[in-house]
Amino acid sequence: MLTTNAQDAATFTSAGQSRSARLPVSRVVFLDFVRLADILAVSLGAVAAYVIYVVGIQEAALRIWEPEFSAATLVGIFVAVVSLNLSGTYRFDRLGSLPFQVSRASIAWAIALAILLLLAFMTKTSALFSRGWFVVWFATTSGLIFVVRYAAYQRVQQWQREGRLQTTVAIVGSGEEGARLVRSLRAMPTDDIRISGIYDDRESRRPTAIDGIPVLGTVSELIEAGKDDSIDRILIALPLAAEQRIKHISHSLQQLPTDIELSLDVAGRGFLHSGLVQVGTAPALRLVRKPLSDWHAVLKAVEDKAVSALILVTIMPVLAAIATAIKLDSPGPVLFRQRRFGFNNREIVVYKFRTMFQDLGDPSGAKQTVRNDPRVTRVGRFLRRSNLDELPQFINVLQGRLSVVGPRPHALTMRAADKLYHEAVDDYAVRHRVKPGITGWAQVNGLRGETDTMEKATNRVRYDLYYIDNWSLFFDIKIIFLTVLRGFRDPNAY
Numbered sequence: 143m144l145t146t147n148a149q150d151a152a153t154f155t156s157a158g159q160s161r162s163a164r165l166p167v168s169r170v171v172f173l174d175f176v177r178l179a180d181i182l183a184v185s186l187g188a189v190a191a192y193v194i195y196v197v198g199i200q201e202a203a204l205r206i207w208e209p210e211f212s213a214a215t216l217v218g219i220f221v222a223v224v225s226l227n228l229s230g231t232y233r234f235d236r237l238g239s240l241p242f243q244v245s246r247a248s249i250a251w252a253i254a255l256a257i258l259l260l261l262a263f264m265t266k267t268s269a270l271f272s273r274g275w276f277v278v279w280f281a282t283t284s285g286l287i288f289v290v291r292y293a294a295y296q297r298v299q300q301w302q303r304e305g306r307l308q309t310t311v312a313i314v315g316s317g318e319e320g321a322r323l324v325r326s327l328r329a330m331p332t333d334d335i336r337i338s339g340i341y342d343d344r345e346s347r348r349p350t351a352i353d354g355i356p357v358l359g360t361v362s363e364l365i366e367a368g369k370d371d372s373i374d375r376i377l378i379a380l381p382l383a384a385e386q387r388i389k390h391i392s393h394s395l396q397q398l399p400t401d402i403e404l405s406l407d408v409a410g411r412g413f414l415h416s417g418l419v420q421v422g423t424a425p426a427l428r429l430v431r432k433p434l435s436d437w438h439a440v441l442k443a444v445e446d447k448a449v450s451a452l453i454l455v456t457i458m459p460v461l462a463a464i465a466t467a468i469k470l471d472s473p474g475p476v477l478f479r480q481r482r483f484g485f486n487n488r489e490i491v492v493y494k495f496r497t498m499f500q501d502l503g504d505p506s507g508a509k510q511t512v513r514n515d516p517r518v519t520r521v522g523r524f525l526r527r528s529n530l531d532e533l534p535q536f537i538n539v540l541q542g543r544l545s546v547v548g549p550r551p552h553a554l555t556m557r558a559a560d561k562l563y564h565e566a567v568d569d570y571a572v573r574h575r576v577k578p579g580i581t582g583w584a585q586v587n588g589l590r591g592e593t594d595t596m597e598k599a600t601n602r603v604r605y606d607l608y609y610i611d612n613w614s615l616f617f618d619i620k621i622i623f624l625t626v627l628r629g630f631r632d633p634n635a636y
Contacts, residue, residue, distance in 0.1 A: 167306045169234040170436040172297075177223060177232065179290040184222050187283030188215040195278045210270045217261065218279075222254040231291075235334075237298045243291040251287055255280050308336045310372060311421065312364055313355075313405075314391055315379035316342040321352050323379040323405045327421070328353065335421065338373060343391075361394055368398040369486050377426060379405045392429045397571035399486055402430035433575050433610050441615050442545065449546045449622070450539035457533060464495055464521075464530060471521040474500030477534055482551035485577045490543045492551055493534040497522025529625075535580045547618040548579025549606035567599050573606040576613075583609040583617075586624040 192211060226232065229250040236242055259276065262268040301307050311327070313320055320340055327335050339358035342348040348357050358367070367373065376395055380388055388404060395402050403419060403426035419428050434442050454461075465476045477493050484490035502517040511518065511526070518526065525531040538544040544551065556563050563570055584590075584605035589598070609617070 167301055168436045168439065171440055172294075173232055173234055174437070176237070176290065176294050177226075179293075180223060180226060180287065181219050183286035183290055184219045184283050185215060187286055188218065188279050190282045191275050191279035194282070195272065195274045210267065211275075214258065214262070214271060218254065218258050221257050222251055222283075225250040225254040225257075234298075237294050238302065240292065240295045243295060244288060247287050247291055248284060251284060252280070307334060309334055309374045309421075310336050310338050312338050312368070312373045312376050313340045313379050314342065314361060314364065314376060314395075316340050316344075316348040316352060316357050317380070319381060319405065320379040323377060324352050324355055338367075361391055365395065365398060368395075368400060369488060371399075371486060373398070373400055375401045375403060375421060377403055377405045377421060378429070382406075388429075396430045397487070397569075397574065399432055399575040401428060401432045403428045434613060438613065442613075442618075445615065445618060446539050446545050450536040454536050454540070460530075461533060464525065464533070467521045468496055468519075472499055472519045480553055482553050483574055483578070484543055484551060485574060487571055487574045489554065490538075490551065490578075492544070493537055495522075495525055495531040495534060497525050497531050532580055539580065543577070545577040545579040547581055547609075547621045548577050549573040549582050549609065550585060551578035563599065567596075567603050569607060570603055573603060573610065576610055581621060581625040582606060583621055586621055586628055 188211065226247060229246040230236055231243055231246050231250065236246075255276065259268070262271065298307070313323060315323075320342070324337065324340070327337060337355050339356050340352055341359055341361055341364040342357060343360045345360070350357055358364075364373075364376070368376075376398070378388060378391055380391075382404075392402055392404075401419075403421065405421075406425045406427055419426050468474075468476050474496055476496060478496040478498075480492050480494070481489050482492045497519060498517040499519060522531070535544055536546075539546055552563055582605070584602045587605060589602045589605060609621075
């Protein structure tokens with residue numbers, strides 16, 4: 143059942159404390175791994191059948207794996223995956239039922255092998271294969287598929303016990319639409335949905351709770367609550383006629399790295415189609431999609447770890463030489479540590495090579511570096527122009543604070559045209575929906591250095607948001623390539 147007890151209201155605001163200790167589970171990625179495991183099961187089953195029957199029983203020790211066996215195995219893999227998919231075994235909500243998985247998967251594999259035998263008969267190639275090989279293939283693959291399904295079942299059961307499969311939902315709107323949505327979600331027969339709370343800007347008209355779910359505050363308070371990554375989805379439950387209010391709320395919320403959806407319950411039940419999504423039994427229209435989810439998040443994480451580790455190992459002599467030059471040029475530490483905005487507007491510590499005199503440095507970042515800045519050392523001037531001062535940030539990438547590519551992390555008090563950056567530029571906080579990066583789309587397009595005008599500041603944010611909306615692995619590779627080409631001759635860095 144949903145977590146809805148009124149006595150738990152005091153704990154809703156701290157839900158992120160327990161959630162932050164667990165990693166979210168991508169159902170899309172896990173199901174793809176199950177598919178891959180099935181492919182391996184069919185392949186290993188075919189090889190095992192060949193070794194057991196052809197080599198072992200028939201004692202054909204000198205025979206090699208012949209092309210027709212490869213062709214049969216490939217066709218078998220394709221037919222098996224299609225059959226398993228049609229049988230419903232790749233539905234995540236079915237992975238938690240071992241009897242369903244074993245029975246449906248066994249039937250699907252039997253149907254797949256029957257189709258394969260029929261194809262062999264129709265193409266007059268059945269004489270190329272021993273019936274014994276097919277029988278052993280069916281038996282070994284059946285056993286391996288059972289192992290795959292049992293392992294998936296055990297993993298899903300463990301995640302359920304840990305609460306990692308719950309979707310935490312926050313609702314915006316405490317009127318009739320919000321109450322209807324709460325009742326719809328509470329009617330769910332499973333515990334997959336957890337309502338963290340309800341938020342509404344109309345303080346004078348909102349109740350204290352709806353069906354035991356506390357009304358916790360305003361949209362601004364929801365944004366603060368969402369900074370601990372405790373909310374998976376935000377559902378706006380307002381009448382469709384409130385167009386301007388919906389736009390304003392969704393625009394305010396899009397700085398959070400989460401899906402934002404407009405509930406269409408009950409009004410949308412009659413026209414649910416592929417352009418909409420469903421939260422439990424409630425239809426919703428997705429307004430803002432969470433960036434870098436599912437396989438995109440996996441690819442990004444692998445890219446960050448692999449690239450940063452490779453670069454750090456490669457540039458160790460360069461790091462040592464720069465550290466020596468800094469120590470010889472001026473007294474003080476080699477590294478400069480500064481607090482900056484990170485993912486989801488959280489503060490992080492970023493490492494750089496020290497480029498200023500120790501007693502003139504500005505850890506707050508309030509005063510931007512200008513041309514011929516007297517605070518910058520001789521070595522520091524070279525490091526800043528060549529971007530070599532950023533190299534220690536690859537350590538930040540390995541720590542998980544930064545990405546190799548992303549919007550640059552700004553100092554907490556960084557200013558744009560004499561205003562704090564987040565106050566000067568609309569949508570500034572939206573750039574924090576992904577991890578900041580060592581390099582980015584704005585930087586390779588020459589948008590570095592001093593932001594002394596609103597035009598410069600706005601252009602940087604515009605390029606950052608374009609990157610977030612159009613991310614791909616190849617886009618990252620392009621930015622890395624352009625950084626190598628342009629990074630060592632930037633006239634705007636001083």
